[in-house]
Each structure stands twice: as C-alpha cells, then as structure tokens.
C-alpha cells in the first residue's frame with residue numbers, strides 16, 4: 094500500500110514554522126503527493142535508462158554487459174594524497190552533513206561467494222562481482238560484494254511505469270531542514286526532545302561550562318551496527334552501552350568527524366533556546382523549540398549558500414543562477430512550480446563526489462595546532478567512542494579546520510575502496526566506487542554522455558570528444574573498458590572531469606549539483622531569506638542570521654579558542670587564525686530582534702498562529718493583504734515594504750512609509766515586519 098499523505102490544513106500552511114515531515118511546505122492539489130516528504134521518490138533530470146524499460150539495471154548500448162564496477166574501480170582509482178592549497182577537510186565533512194538525504198539484504202554468502210539463484214528470490218540483489226585476480230580481494234577469496242537494490246518508491250503520480258527509487262539511506266525529508274538533527278517524522282522528533290524549555294536531549298557532562306560538553310545522547314536501539322564503547326571517561330561507561338548516538342539520522346554515526354560537526358549544531362540549538370527564553374520568559378516549550386529550530390535551519394542554510402556552495406560549485410555559477418545570498422532585504426525566489434525533491438542523479442552520482450575527498454585518517458589536533466594522533470578510518474566506521482573522550486571533540490573540530498582537504502578526482506583512499514565498513518578482524522570491507530557505479534545502474538541513470546548534453550557540453554560521438562574535460566590518460570582507459578561512449582557511467586566520469594575554474598568539480602557534476610541547490614532554494618517556501626511568507630523572518634532578524642558562520646558556531650559550542658573566520662578555507666593572510674572572542678572577525682548573531690512585546694492581545698499561541706474565524710475589514714484602499722492578527726483581531730499587515738516601514742493599525746491605512754512618532758518597529762506573527770505604538 095502506498096502511504097496516504099494528509100492534505101494540508103489552513104492553520105499548518107500558515108504556520109511560521111515548517112513541519113517536521115515537510116508537509117505543507119508546497120501548495121499541492123488535493124490527492125497529489127506533496128513534494129519533498131520523507132520516503133518519497135527522487136525526481137529525475139533525465140528519463141531513466143533501464144534494460145527492460147521498467148526496473149532492470151542499465152546495460153550497454155549493444156544490449157551486453159557493462160564493465161564490472163570493480164574492474165573500473167581497479168583500473169581508474171588510485172589511493173594518492175592530493176591536498177588542496179586552499180580548502181580544509183571541512184568541505185568534505187560539511188558535504189556529508191548537508192547531504193539531504195533498512196535492513197541489510199544478504200546478497201553474498203558468508204564466504205564471499207554468490208548466493209544460489211533460489212536464495213535471491215526476493216529480487217533485491219545485484220551483488221557486485223569481484224574479479225578472480227583482484228589484487229586486494231583475491232587474498233581473502235572474495236568474489237562477491239554485497240549490493241542490495243534501492244527500494245522502489247510509490248510513484249507520486251499514482252501511475253504504473255518505470256521504477257522510481259526511494260533511497261535506502263534517505264529516510265529524511267528532501268529539504269535543507271536539518272532533519273538529521275531534528276528527525277523527519279513526528280515520533281522521532283519527539284524522542285529527541287526534552288519537552289522542557291525548547292531543548293533537545295543531550296548527554297550532559299557535569300562540571301563543565303554549560304552546553305560546551307553536551308553530546309548527542311547514546312542510542313541503544315539503532316539499526317546500524319555500532320561497536321561497543323570503551324569510553325575512557327569512567328563516568329561515561331556507566332551510561333553508554335553502545336557507541337551510537339541518537340540523532341535524527343543514523344548516518345551521523347558514520348565517523349567521529351561527522352559526529353563532531355553535528356554536535357555543535359545540537360549545542361547551538363539548546364543555547365539559542367535558552368537565550369530566547371531569557372528574552373521571552375512567557376514563551377513555553379513548544380514556542381522555544383520551534384523558534385530555535387527555525388533559527389538553526391536558517392543558520393545552516395546560510396552557511397550552505399554563503400560558505401560551502403561557493404567553494405563547491407564556484408561563485409560564477411552561483412551568480413549566474415542567483416544563488417549567492419543577498420546582503421540585505423528579502424528574496425522573492427519561491428516558485429510554487431519548482432519541485433524541491435532530490436534529483437536521482439544528484440543522490441546516486443553527483444553529490445557522491447565527496448567520497449573522493451574522504452581522508453583515510455581522521456586527526457586529533459590540539460589548541461596549539463599540534464597533531465596528537467590520528468585514527469584509521471577502517472577502525473572507526475560507526476564507532477563514535479572517540480568523540481566521547483573529553484577534549485577529543487574539540488580536537489576533531491580543529492583538525493577539520495586545519496588539515497588540507499583533498500581534491501575531487503580519481504584518487505580515493507583505500508579506506509573507502511577496500512575497507513569500507515570493515516568488520517573487526519576481517520581485513521577487508523567494501524568498495525565505495527564499485528557501490529556508486531552499481532547504484533547508478535540500479536537506479537537506471539543514463540550514461541555520462543546524456544548528461545554532458547543536458548549540461549551544455551557536446552554529445553560525444555567518439556571517446557576523444559571527452560578530452561575537452563577529462564584528462565587523456567582516463568579517456569584512454571574508458572576506451573579500453575567501454576564499448577560505446579554512451580555506456581560510460583555518470584559517477585566515474587563525473588569524478589574524472591577536470592574542475593571548472595573556481596569550482597571543485599567538473600562541469601557535469603557542477604550543473605547537476607547547482608540545479609539541485611537551486612531547487613532547494615526556489616522550491617522551499619520556508620527558505621530563510623524569503624520575504625512575504627508565514628515563515629519569514631523580519632529584516633532585523635535576517636540581518637542577524639546573516640552574521641552566522643560555521644566558525645562562530647564552533648567557537649560558541651566547543652572549547653576551541655582560536656580559529657580562522659572562514660572555516661572551510663585554509664588559514665592564510667586573508668583568513669588568519671583569531672581568537673573566538675574577536676567578534677569583529679567572527680561576528681555573533683544577536684537574538685534581541687526575537688524579543689517579543691508582552692501584551693496579552695498580541696501573544697502568539699503555543700502552537701504558532703491562532704487565527705480568528707472571520708476578517709472583514711472595511712474600507713481598505715491600499716494593496717496590503719488583509720490579515721487576522723493573533724488573538725482574533727482583524728487588521729492589515731504591509732508585507733516587508735522596503736526599509737520595513739510597514740504599518741499595522743486596527744482601523745487605519747497601511748500607507749505610512751516612515752515610522753511615526755510614538756511608534757516602534759516590531760515583528761508580527763510569521764515574522765512579518767511592522768510598527769506598533771510604543772505603549773504595546
């Protein structure tokens with residue numbers, strides 16, 4: 094049975110707060126599946142290419158087999174350290190963090206052989222064949238690498254036809270909404286909350302500065318295989334039976350770097366909720382939680398578009414698509430016809446560029462910038478124990494800002510290509526490159542050549558036509574492996590492209606990723622800098638949000654004392670290491686614009702906006718929308734006129750362009766900007 098999604102009611106639609114599941118973000122016709130909800134299908138940039146037109150993985154153009162993914166990986170991928178001159182390891186880590194997006198199906202025998210056909214009757218397996226003479230796996234006698242097909246999604250159009258996927262991993266909403274921190278369904282979201290003072294649950298350590306030592310609470314009930322903890326801190330071993338942390342998304346446990354980068358957001362949420370309570374003692378838990386969540390999501394979106402994307406896709410591309418954040422005022426970019434859902438090409442290929450950046454070791458670097466030690470990735474997949482040792486989280490954070498990042502290329506660490514998710518004592522794991530290539534075929538992604546055309550490059554007729562963006566030594570190998578230029582897999586060709594000027598990635602991945610982030614902006618009615626919406630901030634609030642940087646979040650939520658203002662960029666003359674106390678260099682958001690005037694008539698109900706039944710307002714002569722003010726009063730709100738000189742009055746007009754004496758500027762429900770008499 095396909096899930097039935099409730100239609101959106103008026104109240105939720107007009108709430109200043111986005112829902113946990115993403116429902117009500119888009120306007121959608123009754124009966125249609127709303128866009129961007131958890132466990133709904135990816136959308137596609139190009140129609141799929143399945144061997145049978147429905148679900149069979151893609152085959153070569155001549156109907157034959159495509160080259161074995163592991164052979165491609167062996168031939169094309171090397172483990173070489175190619176550090177970036179300009180960027181830090183954090184670019185990699187943040188990518189994994191924003192990536193907007195079951196039980197394991199056994200597809201191989203315990204001994205690494207293929208299961209009998211009969212045992213594969215569930216049809217979910219397309220295990221990856223390992224060549225007999227594989228230079229690595231042969232010594233372990235492995236011929237079969239686990240690979241379960243992604244689950245088919247219920248099609249949102251309710252029609253029969255080719256299969257669309259709902260990823261095994263992507264249980265989140267499609268939006269950039271920190272669902273990894275807050276959860277994507279109401280039950281999980283509830284489990285993560287304390288229901289007191291708007292706070293999220295933490296594993297609190299006593300005796301330290303408040304929040305600075307809080308960690309994600311341990312989770313003993315997770316479906317990922319987290320190793321038993323041997324936490325060094327004795328007080329911890331009492332509580333932690335299992336080293337998994339409980340968050341909105343289990344993937345946070347994948348490595349200590351990932352845990353460290355998310356923990357600061359957890360602490361930031363609780364810090365913001367606490368400050369909001371000081372400013373607005375009359376707010377209850379729900380209001381504090383929702384407001385803090387709204388601010389946190391805005392901060393994350395700002396960091397993504399202001400700090401991360403310009404490095405990844407380049408400023409020119411951002412400029413071309415109008416993706417660079419505004420310096421002042423509101424954006425008007427929301428377009429209800431834009432589907433924000435994640436593109437299949439993005440999830441199954443392009444955004445996996447990050448796997449090329451993953452370092453083989455994760456470092457612990459202290460405040461004096463001295464490396465204390467490093468840990469090998471293969472020993473730390475899903476083992477977050479290291480982050481529980483006091484002081485280590487700060488050391489991982491400093492390492493993320495200090496160790497040069499890798500480049501996007503065909504150099505991948507062996508930790509990912511031979512030892513991915515290695516179990517203790519086995520000596521081998523899986524190969525991410527093989528998985529990614531196989532995943533693209535599983536999802537029926539057309540070959541690289543089709544995406545070249547989509548992205549404005551010429552459609553290749555001959556392998557030599559790839560030379561415009563791919564180095565000759567790789568093109569030669571493609572030619573030796575693939576029968577036709579149309580057969581080349583998107584993932585492997587994408588990471589092989591030379592980066593576009595000013596970007597980290599080549600033109601094809603750049604085009605797919607840029608399109609995705611355009612959709613995530615234009616298709617999100619709650620995007621942080623959007624004006625005129627129920628979820629809009631006031632201009633003053635927005636100015637504060639724009640001060641956010643990842644460095645400030647780290648400074649405020651860890652013991653890190655010195656950092657460069659641009660966390661994603663290596664330390665340099667223009668980006669020198671400064672004290673966290675230096676608010677000129679690393680500005681801090683001020684929450685004062687969230688202070689609400691206290692007057693019973695104006696209070697916002699706990700659950701957001703409380704609308705009255707009718708609003709019949711006589712004699713309106715200006716084009717300000719009629720609105721119902723909380724408490725049931727009928728009035729008029731001018732929506733963000735330039736300079737925020739809007740005016741609300743019970744019976745007057747809305748045409749006043751400057752703030753008259755005796756009035757002050759404030760914000761109303763839903764973040765609409767206006768002015769009110771001082772006496773309020």
Ligand code: HEM
Pocket residue numbers: 185186187188189192193194260261262263347348439440441444445446447448450451525528529532
């Ligand atoms: C320690 C680091 C990482 C590990 C161990 C890891 C591992 C994995 C694995 C095993 C998969 C599923 C492969 C499959 O069966 O199809 C996956 C998917 C993916 N990874 Fe990573 N990854 C890491 C870092 C990253 C980074 C840095 C990025 C991006 C910058 C990234 C982006 C993605 C995306 C977009 C997917 C597809 C998700 C989906 O289908 O919903 N990963 N990763």
